[in-house]
Amino acid sequence: MASNSPPGVDGPLFKRALLGSLSWLAANHEEANRLNVFPVPDGDTGTNMLLTLQSAVEDIKDSNAAEVSKIAKLASHGSLMGARGNSGVILSQIFRGFARAVEGKSSLTPRELAAAFEEAANAAYRAVNKPTEGTILTVAREAGRAATAAASEPDASVPSVIAAATQGARAAVLKTPSQLNILREAGVVDAGGFGLQIILEGMLKTVEEVDAMPDRPAAARPQAAQAALELPEGGWGYCTEFLIEGTKLDTEAIRNQIEALGNSVMVVGEPELVKVHVHTDDPTRVIALAGRYGKLLKLNVGDMSTQHRRILESEAAGAKPPRPNGVGLVAVVAGSGLVEIFQGLGVDVIVEGGQTMNPSTQDMLIAIESVPYDEVILLPNNRNVILAAKQVASLTKKKVHVLETHSVPEGVAAVVAFRPDRSGAANVAAMKDEAERVQTIEVTHAVRDTRSNGLRVKKGDVIGLINEKLEFAGRDYAEVVNKALGKLGPDSYELVTVYRGAGASEDELENLQTAIRSNFPGLEVEVQQGGQQHYPFILSVE
Amino acid sequence: MASKTHTALVAGNQWGRVEVFPSAVAAIAGHAAMGCYGITGMAARGLRDGVAELLRRESVDRGVEVVEVEGGLAIDIYVIVQYGIRITEVAHNLQETVSFEVERAVNVPVVEVNVNVQGVREERR
Numbered sequence: 001m002a003s004n005s006p007p008g009v010d011g012p013l014f015k016r017a018l019l020g021s022l023s024w025l026a027a028n029h030e031e032a033n034r035l036n037v038f039p040v041p042d043g044d045t046g047t048n049m050l051l052t053l054q055s056a057v058e059d060i061k062d063s064n065a066a067e068v069s070k071i072a073k074l075a076s077h078g079s080l081m082g083a084r085g086n087s088g089v090i091l092s093q094i095f096r097g098f099a100r101a102v103e104g105k106s107s108l109t110p111r112e113l114a115a116a117f118e119e120a121a122n123a124a125y126r127a128v129n130k131p132t133e134g135t136i137l138t139v140a141r142e143a144g145r146a147a148t149a150a151a152s153e154p155d156a157s158v159p160s161v162i163a164a165a166t167q168g169a170r171a172a173v174l175k176t177p178s179q180l181n182i183l184r185e186a187g188v189v190d191a192g193g194f195g196l197q198i199i200l201e202g203m204l205k206t207v208e209e210v211d212a213m214p215d216r217p218a219a220a221r222p223q224a225a226q227a228a229l230e231l232p233e234g235g236w237g238y239c240t241e242f243l244i245e246g247t248k249l250d251t252e253a254i255r256n257q258i259e260a261l262g263n264s265v266m267v268v269g270e271p272e273l274v275k276v277h278v279h280t281d282d283p284t285r286v287i288a289l290a291g292r293y294g295k296l297l298k299l300n301v302g303d304m305s306t307q308h309r310r311i312l313e314s315e316a317a318g319a320k321p322p323r324p325n326g327v328g329l330v331a332v333v334a335g336s337g338l339v340e341i342f343q344g345l346g347v348d349v350i351v352e353g354g355q356t357m358n359p360s361t362q363d364m365l366i367a368i369e370s371v372p373y374d375e376v377i378l379l380p381n382n383r384n385v386i387l388a389a390k391q392v393a394s395l396t397k398k399k400v401h402v403l404e405t406h407s408v409p410e411g412v413a414a415v416v417a418f419r420p421d422r423s424g425a426a427n428v429a430a431m432k433d434e435a436e437r438v439q440t441i442e443v444t445h446a447v448r449d450t451r452s453n454g455l456r457v458k459k460g461d462v463i464g465l466i467n468e469k470l471e472f473a474g475r476d477y478a479e480v481v482n483k484a485l486g487k488l489g490p491d492s493y494e495l496v497t498v499y500r501g502a503g504a505s506e507d508e509l510e511n512l513q514t515a516i517r518s519n520f521p522g523l524e525v526e527v528q529q530g531g532q533q534h535y536p537f538i539l540s541v542e
Numbered sequence: 543m544a545s546k547t548h549t550a551l552v553a554g555n556q557w558g559r560v561e562v563f564p565s566a567v568a569a570i571a572g573h574a575a576m577g578c579y580g581i582t583g584m585a586a587r588g589l590r591d592g593v594a595e596l597l598r599r600e601s602v603d604r605g606v607e608v609v610e611v612e613g614g615l616a617i618d619i620y621v622i623v624q625y626g627i628r629i630t631e632v633a634h635n636l637q638e639t640v641s642f643e644v645e646r647a648v649n650v651p652v653v654e655v656n657v658n659v660q661g662v663r664e665e666r667r
Contacts, residue, residue, distance in 0.1 A: 083628040086579050086635040096626055127624040130577045 008107035009158055011065040013207070016291055017162075018075060019299060020206030021199040022057050023283040025050050026301040027238045028198045030362075035191035045191035047362075048085030053199065055082020056095060061297070067106040072099040087192035090124050090136050094196075097123025110161045114151035117165055118144035134179030136192030142172035143200060162204045169197040202284060209288035240283040240301050244274045246294020254293060261286050323420040327427060328371035331379040331411055332359055332389070335532035338408060338499065345415045348373075353385065364392045368400060375399040375424045377431070381411035383468060401428045403435065406468060407442065408499060408530070409540030410435040439493070440467050441484045441539040443477055477508055477537060478515035488541055490520040497540040499530030504537055512537065551610070551650055562648050564608040571617050571655075572602030574643035580632035585620045585660035594661035596622055614651035615644065622661040633657040 009017075025046075032046025059078030060071050076099035079092040101119035102108060108116065121140035131137050146168025147161050176190040177183040183190055240262075244254070248271050255267035262280030274293075280286050283301045290296060329347045333339055339350050349367040353359030368376050376398055380389040383406045393400040401424060405411040414431035422430070442465040446457045457463055457473045464472040464480035472483040485496070496516060500509050509527065516525050530538060551562040572584055576599070584605030586595040597605050607618040617640060623632055641652035 080626070080628055083631045085631065089628055089631045089635065090579055092628065093626075127627060128577075128579050129581065129583065132577070 008109050009068050009113055010107040011063075011067050011071045013158075014068045014071045015060050015063070015065075016288070017203040017206045018053075018057055018060065018071075019287060019291075019296065020209075020284045021202035022050075022053050023238075023240070023287055023299065023301040024202030024205060025053055025195065025198050027283060029195070032191045032195045032198070033362075035188045035194055044085065045087045046195055048088040049091055049192065049195040049199075051084045052079050052082055052088035052091050055079060056092075058082070061299075064295075068108055069099070069102050069105050072102050075099065087136055087195060090127075090192065091196070091199075093124040093127050094120045094140055097121070108158075110156040110158055111151045113158060114144070114147035114161050114165075117147040117161075120144065132180065134176040134183060134193075135190050136196050138176065138179065139169050139172040139190070139193035139196050143169040143196070146171075159204070159207045162200065162207055166197070166200040166204045169193070169200050173197050205282075205284040206288055209285055238281070238283045238301050239277070239279055240286050241275075241277045242287070242290065242299040243297040244276060244290050244294045245272065245297055246274075247272060249274045249293055254290070257289055258286060261289070323373070325420055325423055325427070326373050326375055327420075327424045328368075328373035328376045329379070329415065329418060330364070330367045330371060330376055331415070332364070332381050332385050333408065333411065335502065335530050337529035337531035339531075341412065341528060341530075342415065345412070346418065346420075347379075347415060353382075359385065359388070361388045361391045361395065364389060365395050368392060368396055368398055371398075373398075375401075377401045377403055377418070377424065377428060379403050379405045379411045379414060381405045381408055399424065401425075403428055403431055405435050407440040408532070408538050409438050409440045409497070409542075412497075412540065413438040413542065437542060439488055439541040441465070441481065441488075441537075441541060442468070442535050443480055443537040443539070444535045446473070476511070477504070478512050481512060481537070481539065482515055482519050484539075485516065485520055485523075485541070490523055493523060493541050495524045495526065495540075495542050496520075497526045497528060497542075499528050499532065499538040499540070501530055501532045501534070501536045501538065503533070503535075508536065551648060562650075564610070565603060567608045567615065567617075567644060567648060568603040568606035570647045571606045571608070571619060571640045571644055574640050575606075575619055575621060575636055576602055578632070578636045578639050580624045580627045581636065582622045582624050582663040585622050587620050587658075589660070594620075594622055596661075596663075611653055614653040616654045616656070617641075617644065617652060618656045618658065620658045620660050622663055623659055625662050625664045629659060633659065 029046030029050040032049065033044055035045065056075040056079035059074040063071060063074055065071055065074075072095070076092070076095040079095045083089045083092040097120035098116050100123065101116035102112070105112065121137070121144040124137055124140055125131055128137070143165040147165040150156055150161050150164030153160070173189050173193045176193055177188070180190065251267055251274055254274060254276070258267060258276060258278050261282065262278040267274060267276050276290060278286055287296065287299065330349045330351065331342045331347045332351045332353050333342050334352050339352070342350055348371045351359045351363050351367045353363065364378065368378065378389050378392065378400055380386045380402065386402065386404050389402045393402060403414055405414055414435040417431045417434040418427055419430070444463060444465075446459055446461045446463050448459050449457065451457070455470060455473055457470075461473045462475065462477055462480050463470055464484045466484055466487065471487060472480050474480045474483070498509070498512065513525055513527065516523060532538065551567075553560045575581055575584060582596070584597045584602040586597055586604050587607070605620040609616045619636070619640060621636070623629055636657055637655040640655050644652050
């Protein structure tokens with residue numbers, strides 16, 4: 001099928017390279033989102049670039065054009081129409097410049113490819129009065145320069161030129177903090193530039209695959225581009241799905257090859273149309289492999305890599321038998337101990353977040369989508385998270401109940417009340433009752449002088465909140481907790497669960513326990529290692 | 543004068559008053575706009591003989607109108623954009639950047655940024 005060393009970049013190769021870019025960006029765009037600081041801190045650069053690239057690919061995926069110029073023109077048009085955000089607009093100009101440079105050409109030599117990269121950057125520069133260095137523009141220019149330098153080597157090839165462009169982009173991205181103050185202050189690299197680097201890496205992976213595996217999947221091939229990204233080894237993957245349209249497709253043979261590249265493999269269909277689903281570390285490789293069988297449709301690479309970082313999936317989730325009621329549980333919580341507690345209680349997916357690090361709607365959406373049930377109960381466990389949580393409900397096809405838990409103790413009480421043999425609605429009602437029954441005492445330090453609720457508080461004072469309301473201030477934890485328990489009226493309660501935060505020492509815990517036991521002999525005290533930030537102690541009183 | 547109102551934004555503290563005139567806000571907005579991707583330049587309000595006039599760098603504030611409204615500032619901005627670019631996205635980014643830069647500079651909320659695209663230019667050079 002594919003020749004050992006493609007002589008140039010023709011239409012089909014460029015198309016496949018862009019598909020490779022798309023899948024690699026789909027897998028990494030969250031990383032770019034997290035880098036966004038400029039000019040408006042909103043954190044959607046990666047998503048905008050992804051949507052723009054998707055629109056570019058949308059236009060080419062049904063084209064069988066042999067000429068690179070036609071594919072480039074379609075991509076340019078598609079990216080222009082679908083440009084989202086500033087970085088997307090710039091990306092569309094990069095495509096526009098590329099398309100112009102290759103106009104009338106059916107295939108590109110390495111030298112022509114490099115020239116097209118350079119012209120792409122130039123076109124992007126021309127659309128701005130005052131180019132800011134240290135942005136995607138700089139990265140595009142450096143990639144073009146590196147490509148041109150590589151193209152003048154005697155043994156230059158298409159992969160070597162793209163590899164050089166990728167390398168140039170990577171080096172330029174790393175330099176962006178030294179060019180742009182705002183990046184240096186935030187301690188990040190430029191998000192748009194990083195996105196462009198990912199796009200080039202995706203191309204490189206594709207051309208290397210085409211180059212290296214004409215006959216069979218090279219399972220043991222080193223993955224240079226991947227290693228350079230320093231992605232964690234093992235434990236993550238991309239949910240990759242697509243259809244292959246062709247003739248006399250051998251489902252069995254395709255499955256065997258794809259199984260070597262990942263797990264959770266599903267290959268089903270007929271000789272003319274095959275559906276493929278796989279969890280793989282390297283979607284571009286799967287796509288390159290599948291591309292040899294026929295035309296790829298409805299390509300979708302799900303982002304599981306960010307879940308590796310931000311979402312700690314309950315390890316046992318895969319092994320557990322499915323719940324009879326088909327209802328999943330997602331909780332927002334931070335602190336290693338609390339994460340374990342919620343997992344231990346059967347929560348399917350944890351989204352890390354809380355008081356000062358509110359998770360985004362996107363984080364929660366990914367979590368909900370990754371739960372293997374169509375109905376999900378979401379526990380925000382913090383007042384500040386509830387609003388975002390409610391938004392998620394409208395973004396997914398799944399039925400989402402947002403149970404408005406305001407604190408960790410409320411969340412725990414709610415989860416304990418969950419029963420797998422009861423319908424979603426019945427569970428929500430029961431969990432809500434339990435959450436309301438429990439009283440929360442949060443103990444922390446005042447971050448500034450303030451007057452609240454008739455109380456004068458000095459910065460650094462220990463303060464106690466009962467159900468989020470500031471009630472007491474004092475010198476030490478035990479004193480404040482005593483007052484708070486006294487106010488709640490210990491006679492109406494039996495059990496106090498103390499969640500010890502990261503900021504509380506062994507002695508402080510000991511003092512607190514002793515104080516509670518001696519002042520309120522009727523209360524049973526239980527201690528859990530919560531590991532939460534900001535609150536040395538959180539107490540659940542029930 | 544770029545601005546309709548001549549009332550300045552006034553803030554007082556124990557050392558005295560700080561006044562920021564709308565013309566100053568207009569200049570800040572104009573320069574922020576000039577740095578936006580896809581913007582060829584600022585245009586004078588209205589057309590001269592039916593053609594948008596591209597303003598020189600020194601007078602970018604002539605392409606901006608600043609009005610104080612309830613809750614903050616309303617900014618009208620007149621621009622010429624680059625040909626071959628998605629105007630809605632460029633305009634959207636312009637709105638975000640102008641409101642961000644103005645709010646950062648004068649610490650007054652920007653309630654609206656209205657973008658008027660007066661013309662389209664083919665790229666320079």
